[in-house]
Amino acid sequence: MKEKLMIVSLGLLPLIMVLGNSMLIPLLPSIQKSLHLSGVQTSLILSAFSIPAALCIPAVGILSDRYGRKKLIIYSLVMMIIGSIIAASSASFSSGSFAVLMAGRVIQGIGAAGTTTLAMALTGDVFTGEKRAKVLGILEVYNGVGKVVAPIIGASAALVVWYAAFFVYPLAAGAALVGIVMYVREGKTGSDSVSVQEYLKKAIGIVYDKRKSLFPLFFVGGLGLFLLFGILYYLSFLIEETYHIDGFFKGTAFLFPLGAMTLVSYWTGQRIKTDIELMKKLMIVGITLLFLMFGVLTIIYTLPVLMFCLTVAFGGLGFVLPCINMMITSAASDEERGFIVSIYGTVRFLGVALGPVVFEVWMHAERLMFVYSFILLTAGGLWVLYQLKILSSAMGRRKVVPK
Numbered sequence: 358m359k360e361k362l363m364i365v366s367l368g369l370l371p372l373i374m375v376l377g378n379s380m381l382i383p384l385l386p387s388i389q390k391s392l393h394l395s396g397v398q399t400s401l402i403l404s405a406f407s408i409p410a411a412l413c414i415p416a417v418g419i420l421s422d423r424y425g426r427k428k429l430i431i432y433s434l435v436m437m438i439i440g441s442i443i444a445a446s447s448a449s450f451s452s453g454s455f456a457v458l459m460a461g462r463v464i465q466g467i468g469a470a471g472t473t474t475l476a477m478a479l480t481g482d483v484f485t486g487e488k489r490a491k492v493l494g495i496l497e498v499y500n501g502v503g504k505v506v507a508p509i510i511g512a513s514a515a516l517v518v519w520y521a522a523f524f525v526y527p528l529a530a531g532a533a534l535v536g537i538v539m540y541v542r543e544g545k546t547g548s549d550s551v552s553v554q555e556y557l558k559k560a561i562g563i564v565y566d567k568r569k570s571l572f573p574l575f576f577v578g579g580l581g582l583f584l585l586f587g588i589l590y591y592l593s594f595l596i597e598e599t600y601h602i603d604g605f606f607k608g609t610a611f612l613f614p615l616g617a618m619t620l621v622s623y624w625t626g627q628r629i630k631t632d633i634e635l636m637k638k639l640m641i642v643g644i645t646l647l648f649l650m651f652g653v654l655t656i657i658y659t660l661p662v663l664m665f666c667l668t669v670a671f672g673g674l675g676f677v678l679p680c681i682n683m684m685i686t687s688a689a690s691d692e693e694r695g696f697i698v699s700i701y702g703t704v705r706f707l708g709v710a711l712g713p714v715v716f717e718v719w720m721h722a723e724r725l726m727f728v729y730s731f732i733l734l735t736a737g738g739l740w741v742l743y744q745l746k747i748l749s750s751a752m753g754r755r756k757v758v759p760k
Contacts, residue, residue: 359540362536362539362540363483363536363540363541363542364492364495365536365540366533366536366537366539366540366541367476367479367480367492367496367537367541368476368495368496368498368499369499369529369532369533369536370430370472370473370475370476370496370499370533370537371472371473371476371496371497371499371500371503372499372500372502372503372529373434373437373469373472373503373526373529373530373533374410374469374472374473374500374503375500375503375504375507376503376507376510376525376526376529377406377407377437377465377466377469377526378403378406378407378586378709379503379504379507379508379511379589380507380508380510380511380514380522380525381402381403381511381522382403382507382508382511382586382589382590382592382593382611383508383511383512383515383593383597383611384511384512384514384515384519384522385399385402385403385590385593385594386593386594386597387515387519388402388519391448391519392454392455392458394455396717397714397717398455399717400590400713400714400717401459401714402458402459402462403586403590403709403710403712403713404710404711404713404714405459405462405463405466406462406463406465406466406469406710407466407706407707407709407710408466408706408707408710409463409466409467409470410466410467410469410470410706410710411470411702411703411704411706411707411710412703413466413467413470414470414474414699414700414702414703414706415696415699415700415703416470417429417433417470417471417474417475417699418474418475418478418696418697418698418699418700418702419557419560419696419699421471421475421478422560422694422696425543426475426478426479426482426543427479427537427541427542427543429471429475430471430472430475430476430479430537430541431534431537431538432471433468433469433470433471433472433475434468434471434472434530434531434533434534434537435468435534436464436465436467436468437464437465437468437469437472437526437530438468438526438527438530438531438534439464439468440461440462440463440464440465440466440467440468440526441461441465441523441524441526441527441530442461442523442527443457443460443461443464444457444458444460444461444462444465444520444523445461445520445523445524446461447461447520448518448519448520461523465526469706470702470706473496473500473702473705474698474699474701474702476496477493477496477682477686477698477702478686478694478698478699479541480492480493480496480686481493481686481687481694481698482694483542486630486631487630487631489683489686489687490626490629490630490631490679490683491626491627491630493626493679493682493683493686494622494623494625494626494627494629494679494682495623495626496682497622497623497625497626497675497678497679497682498619498622498623498626500622501615501616501618501619501620501622501623501675502619504585504611504615504618504619505611505612505615505616505619508589508610508611508612508615509611509612510522510525560696560697563688563696563697564696564697564700567688569744570684570688570744571685571688571697573737573740573741573743573744573745574681574684574685574701574741574744575685575700575701575704576704576737576740576741577644577677577681577737577738577740577741578677578678578681578685578701578704578705578708579704579705579707579708580708580733580734580737581647581674581677581678581708582705582708582709582712583707583708583709583711583712583715583733584647584651584708584712584730584733584734585618585671585674585708585712586708586709586712586713587711587712587713587715587716587719587730588614588667588712588716589611589712590712590713590716590717590720591716591719591720591726592610592611592667594720595660595720596610610664613664613667613668614664614667614668614670614671614672615671617668617669617671617672617675618671618672618674618675619675620672620675621672621673621674621675621676622675622678622679624675625639625675625676625679625680626679629679629680629683631683636680636683636684637745639676639677639680640676640677640680640681640741640742640745641742641745642673642676643673643674643675643676643677643680644673644677644734644738644741644742645673645738646669646670646672646673646676647670647673647674647677647734647738648731648734648735648738649669650666650667650669650670650673651666651670651727651730651731651734652731653666654666654727654730654731655724655727655728655731658723658724658727681701685697685698685701686698
């Protein structure tokens, strides 16, 4: 029972991280009108959360390797609560409300640096073999569930006032904080007697030695979230401004692609265990689905076709992400895992941060937006598939980690 509560508490961390941006996506048009913002300023509401998180993740990973992940997670959740309260208070300012909102979002983002990444690293510390794969899959499911329910929560909150959504964060973070303190045990970490210079030299050496296998995985993981959040940003304005759908029903429009990704992520996490060949096959299937669906969207992108293609494409992403999580988390020993996973976390957050900003520019020429996305998928897909072929040949066996 205590192990289940521990897994639930760890699962709340990626869910809270996802709430940080996904809950605001359907609110962006309302926030833009209320605060009289430009398109670029509106996109920065999401990036102000993701960029600080991306920049702080490596430092958090290093500190967690030396001083313990549980302690860093607790500090991170407290910062998210503080940032949420500041962001919610921005609506009470007659002038400078945007600056206050940005300040709150930055603090939230710094706190978010210690959520998903440390949950993955701590899972790698505490669990091994097939159990590790299952728990990592569960974390990706919580991530996906957050993406599914967050737009609905945000759109429903907007029926009252747009800033009501920010009061959800302290409640969710507070629940996670209690669970982490009571049920999560500390994993193995390195000794703080090792100098930072020695630690970094060793950790960077590991990344360099494994660069050929890790870098394609980093890129595709970040690209998947770049496309996901960019498309969600585009959909938020398309649904409201073109089709005049708002409120709760606008939030449910995101249910199909995000729901598909969540269900497939759960299935994948339960099936892959430590089987490298199965991971390889599922990644090929997932990348192929992404490639084909975005290829169709370069030709036709009416709303029904768009929703169908995005549902299939992000279902494909559900095959890819749990496999990447397992491969990366198992790529290093306990002492350096925080650093390795933090690099991946940084790339993921950069994808989340850049998606809305880039798609704000791209979406004014929709066909080109899908063409650019298709080109990126082609490059990333070919890179990772080529490397998976080399990895499979070099290993000559079916297990990526010991049971």
